Amino acid sequence: MTYIPISPKERDAMLETVGVKSLDDLFEAVPAKHRFPNLDLPPALTEMEAAARLADMASSNENVRDHLISFLGAGAYNHYIPSVVDHMLRRGEFYTAYTPYQPEISQGTLQAIFEYQSLMTNLTGMEVSNASHYDGATATAEAVNLAYAQFRGKRKKIVMSPTVHPQYREVIRTYSQGMGLEEAGDDPNVDLEAGPESLMALVDDQTMLVVVQYPDFFGRIYDYTKLIEDAHAKGALVCIVANPTALLMLKTPASMGADVVVGEAQPFGIPLWYGGPYLGFFTTKKSYVHKMAGRLVGETVDARGQRSYVLTLTAREQHIKRERATSNICTNQGLLALAAAVYMSTLGKTGLQQVANLCYQKAHYAANELSKIDGFGMCFTQPFFHEFVLCCPKPASEVNQYLLDNGILGGYDLGKDYPSLKDHLLIAVTEMNTKDEIDTLVEILKEMK
Amino acid sequence: MATIVEPTIFELSSPGRTGVTMPASDVPEVALPPKEMLRSELPLPELAEVDVVRHYVKLSKFNYSVDDGFYPLGSCTMKYNPKINEDTCRLPGYLFTHPLQPIETVQGNLALMFELQEWLKEISGFAGVTLQPAAGAHGEFTGVLMMSAYHKLRGDTKRTKMLIPDAAHGTNPASVGMLGYSVVTIPSDARGNVDLKALEAACDDTVAGMMLTNPNTLGMFDEHIEDVIKLVHDCGGLMYGDGANLNALLGIVRPGDLGFDVMHFNLHKTFSVPHGGGGPGSGPVGVSQRLVDFLPSPLVGVLEEGDDETAPLYGFVTPENSIGRMKAFHGHFGGGLVRAYTYIVMHGPDGLKDISQYAVLNANYLQARLRDTYHIPFDRICMHEFVAEGQFPGSDVRALDISKRLMDYKFHPPTNYFPLIVHEALMIEPTETENKDTLDRFADALIKIADEAKTQPELLHNAPSTTPFGRMDEVKAARELVLCCWLPENYEELA
Numbered sequence: 026m027t028y029i030p031i032s033p034k035e036r037d038a039m040l041e042t043v044g045v046k047s048l049d050d051l052f053e054a055v056p057a058k059h060r061f062p063n064l065d066l067p068p069a070l071t072e073m074e075a076a077a078r079l080a081d082m083a084s085s086n087e088n089v090r091d092h093l094i095s096f097l098g099a100g101a102y103n104h105y106i107p108s109v110v111d112h113m114l115r116r117g118e119f120y121t122a123y124t125p126y127q128p129e130i131s132q133g134t135l136q137a138i139f140e141y142q143s144l145m146t147n148l149t150g151m152e153v154s155n156a157s158h159y160d161g162a163t164a165t166a167e168a169v170n171l172a173y174a175q176f177r178g179k180r181k182k183i184v185m186s187p188t189v190h191p192q193y194r195e196v197i198r199t200y201s202q203g204m205g206l207e208e209a210g211d212d213p214n215v216d217l218e219a220g221p222e223s224l225m226a227l228v229d230d231q232t233m234l235v236v237v238q239y240p241d242f243f244g245r246i247y248d249y250t251k252l253i254e255d256a257h258a259k260g261a262l263v264c265i266v267a268n269p270t271a272l273l274m275l276k277t278p279a280s281m282g283a284d285v286v287v288g289e290a291q292p293f294g295i296p297l298w299y300g301g302p303y304l305g306f307f308t309t310k311k312s313y314v315h316k317m318a319g320r321l322v323g324e325t326v327d328a329r330g331q332r333s334y335v336l337t338l339t340a341r342e343q344h345i346k347r348e349r350a351t352s353n354i355c356t357n358q359g360l361l362a363l364a365a366a367v368y369m370s371t372l373g374k375t376g377l378q379q380v381a382n383l384c385y386q387k388a389h390y391a392a393n394e395l396s397k398i399d400g401f402g403m404c405f406t407q408p409f410f411h412e413f414v415l416c417c418p419k420p421a422s423e424v425n426q427y428l429l430d431n432g433i434l435g436g437y438d439l440g441k442d443y444p445s446l447k448d449h450l451l452i453a454v455t456e457m458n459t460k461d462e463i464d465t466l467v468e469i470l471k472e473m474k
Numbered sequence: 475m476a477t478i479v480e481p482t483i484f485e486l487s488s489p490g491r492t493g494v495t496m497p498a499s500d501v502p503e504v505a506l507p508p509k510e511m512l513r514s515e516l517p518l519p520e521l522a523e524v525d526v527v528r529h530y531v532k533l534s535k536f537n538y539s540v541d542d543g544f545y546p547l548g549s550c551t552m553k554y555n556p557k558i559n560e561d562t563c564r565l566p567g568y569l570f571t572h573p574l575q576p577i578e579t580v581q582g583n584l585a586l587m588f589e590l591q592e593w594l595k596e597i598s599g600f601a602g603v604t605l606q607p608a609a610g611a612h613g614e615f616t617g618v619l620m621m622s623a624y625h626k627l628r629g630d631t632k633r634t635k636m637l638i639p640d641a642a643h644g645t646n647p648a649s650v651g652m653l654g655y656s657v658v659t660i661p662s663d664a665r666g667n668v669d670l671k672a673l674e675a676a677c678d679d680t681v682a683g684m685m686l687t688n689p690n691t692l693g694m695f696d697e698h699i700e701d702v703i704k705l706v707h708d709c710g711g712l713m714y715g716d717g718a719n720l721n722a723l724l725g726i727v728r729p730g731d732l733g734f735d736v737m738h739f740n741l742h743k744t745f746s747v748p749h750g751g752g753g754p755g756s757g758p759v760g761v762s763q764r765l766v767d768f769l770p771s772p773l774v775g776v777l778e779e780g781d782d783e784t785a786p787l788y789g790f791v792t793p794e795n796s797i798g799r800m801k802a803f804h805g806h807f808g809g810g811l812v813r814a815y816t817y818i819v820m821h822g823p824d825g826l827k828d829i830s831q832y833a834v835l836n837a838n839y840l841q842a843r844l845r846d847t848y849h850i851p852f853d854r855i856c857m858h859e860f861v862a863e864g865q866f867p868g869s870d871v872r873a874l875d876i877s878k879r880l881m882d883y884k885f886h887p888p889t890n891y892f893p894l895i896v897h898e899a900l901m902i903e904p905t906e907t908e909n910k911d912t913l914d915r916f917a918d919a920l921i922k923i924a925d926e927a928k929t930q931p932e933l934l935h936n937a938p939s940t941t942p943f944g945r946m947d948e949v950k951a952a953r954e955l956v957l958c959c960w961l962p963e964n965y966e967e968l969a
Contacts, residue, residue, distance in 0.1 A: 080562075105496075118539045133533040382499070
């Protein structure tokens with residue numbers, strides 16, 4: 026299969042215009058001994074054959090729609106996506122356009138991103154949102170970059186709660202290798218029952234940023250207002266990593282005083298897709314906008330007096346500032362920001378509240394019913410949203426294997442990241458889980474020997 | 475007040491209107507958390523489904539896209555995105571698999587990732603590939619982290635400098651800056667190659683490495699590439715290749731064979747993943763043997779070999795000296811890797827070589843057609859792109875004006891003002907998916923615009939005039955900084 030629309034006759038005419046005899050003659054600058062290698066790749070397939078091959082590989086997976094009942098979350102959630110979302114994403118005008126560098130012919134992308142930014146600020150209560158980052162983990166790492174830039178490298182300590190997603194903490198460690206940061210709090214062996222105030226002992230006048238998660242990795246809801254007040258008293262900034270579905274119901278991070286609110290917006294209209302691409306949202310206060318990485322769309326007017334939108338504050342970015350830029354970030358997740366905007370618009374205030382309420386109600390039903398089984402119980406007593414830690418009578422890996430044998434994708438095995446929780450599962454319940462599914466989970470666990 | 479062409483989704487909102495609703499709860503109701511833990515209001519839009527569809531369809535029509543026409547944006551490789559990719563990446567087996575599922579339940583995904591790693595190694599001549607990075611700049615950062623870790627593990631701590639040619643993409647120095655390296659800029663010579671004398675003078679035992687785009691942003695394949703790499707290696711540095719311009723090299727030459735140590739791929743350029751209005755991209759990274767142990771974790775590997783009757787068992791492995799994790803989960807699987815896999819499997823080795831040969835033919839054809847009208851400062855056989863000057867003696871017309879005027883001729887403009895070493899740069903990359911007629915119409919338009927610049931310059935200064943929007947007031951945007959909107963102030967009264 027080829028997508029090259031040039032006939033041999035046209036090719037020959039073009040070669041003549043260029044002044045060479047053959048296509049191969051165009052490559053004389055390439056060292057002869059390495060020129061035109063034979064690539065050991067499978068021979069080309071036609072579209073029909075390729076479609077069959079890809080379908081065959083896809084069908085060898087067990088997926089959470091056709092094969093498995095899922096109670097797995099831990100940073101990626103199985104939510105319903107209204108049909109409209111993908112219909113909009115499939116418009117070639119959106120998905121085959123580039124970054125909107127030429128605003129006169131990119132107003133579709135620009136207004137959609139402006140609306141996405143507005144939806145995220147209204148959701149988090151923060152003042153500004155950028156056009157998005159790669160995912161929740163890298164958005165959190167960019168919050169560290171912001172704090173580092175804000176203190177011009179003079180404060181070098183970050184305090185990170187051990188109940189921030191383990192992979193996010195890993196990414197922050199990778200990203201900050203060149204900064205010489207001191208990290209405190211990132212210790213999975215601490216008392217996991219302790220509330221957020223326990224972090225305060227670690228915050229000092231060298232601390233640039235405190236990072237907590239809301240609800241935390243175990244699903245627990247804490248009010249961080251006091252922590253933030255105390256951290257501010259020491260001059261530190263606070264970043265809250267938030268789940269957007271939970272924010273539909275819970276007090277906003279802005280009302281607690283957070284400086285940066287980031288998170289993973291995959292729950293808003295983006296499929297599980299085996300982990301990506303997802304959508305990292307990044308919101309902050311207006312006073313930090315010049316230190317924020319990533320694209321930003323602002324409102325303006327055009328030469329004809331029409332309201333319109335452009336990429337703005339580009340002087341912060343790598344193509345202008347080069348090695349002095351806060352971050353090397355170049356792309357955003359444009360099409361997925363559109364997905365989130367269409368998702369939020371299509372469900373609207375009413376539908377979104379219903380989603381949050383269903384998640385909450387079903388998760389609590391599941392928690393109640395599971396706790397009644399002999400040997401099982403809730404690990405924590407703190408209020409939770411749609412994820413909770415279930416204490417099991419056996420190692421979590423054995424419980425999960427038993428569930429999988431019965432067609433259920435169990436929870437996240439916490440023993441991998443928290444040695445004290447090796448018999449504990451992190452269970453996620455969303456609007457996709459019916460009462461029957463939850464009852465099935467309970468029945469199967471009752472039968473487990 | 476500015477005229478509103480299309481209201482925002484907030485302005486379109488009407489209290490009480492509903493779109494898609496959710497089923498009633500099928501479980502016994504429990505109390506919500508205490509009131510002080512709840513938000514007091516949710517100021518989000520309320521619309522019917524048809525409102526949403528009409529709004530976004532209208533917005534889409536304000537965009538110019540590859541599906542609309544020619545998009546010769548230099549260094550961005552705006553090739554046609556095959557439609558079959560859109561179907562394969564949405565197969566239920568990919569859409570509905572969770573990234574933390576047990577590996578036994580996702581062998582299809584892992585096999586696809588493993589094969590893609592192997593194919594990218596074969597195409598580039600590298601010993602190892604990670605699929606994790608989310609975009610080109612993310613891949614660069616990954617590569618520079620590995621270079622840094624390599625020197626650190628050897629106790630070679632005095633290497634504080636990174637060499638970067640003056641024609642480089644801005645992401646190169648920015649990536650290096652994130653790790654605290656100082657940048658030493660290396661000039662280009664008169665033929666658009668790295669200036670070997672300047673490079674030699676800069677090479678010493680404080681050099682961590684060099685980041686080179688080859689072909690570079692002038693579209694020139696460096697005529698001394700092996701000498702450049704040897705100089706860097708001889709002083710103990712590592713050679714980074716910016717793979718942004720890989721569309722010129724498929725089946726032409728393998729960067730690994732030339733001696734590069736690291737290179738990121740842009741699956742959204744070379745391998746037809748659509749650009750999505752600015753992302754998501756996908757930026758796998760390939761490395762030479764000496765950096766294999768530093769790759770980010772996890773990689774996909776074979777945990778148990780297969781035989782004639784059983785398939786191998788694929789799973790995740792962590793390299794010995796891994797720099798760590800670059801993002802959550804495993805990379806841009808659905809939107810990036812599945813589309814790139816589909817594209818490569820449909821091309822095979824000969825099809826890939828055709829891509830690069832025709833990409834280079836199209837660029838040279840346009841260059842030949844424009845040579846007499848526009849000054850081309852580095853004028854020799856180019857690779858997949860070339861750079862012309864968008865200015866004329868005695869005229870105040872600039873590259874920006876030419877670009878805006880091209881919109882009136884229904885073309886997307888080339889990249890402007892980059893690379894920085896060319897005055898009023900117009901960087902033109904046609905890609906292989908354009909036919910001769912399109913290229914001729916584009917060249918004719920540029921030639922006509924050059925004539926208009928002399929006879930009716932106001933046409934260019936006032937362009938575009940046939941698009942839905944005119945030139946924007948960018949100063950106002952930056953000064954007033956209106957970055958979001960809200961529901962109207964009297965919204966509740968509308969109820």
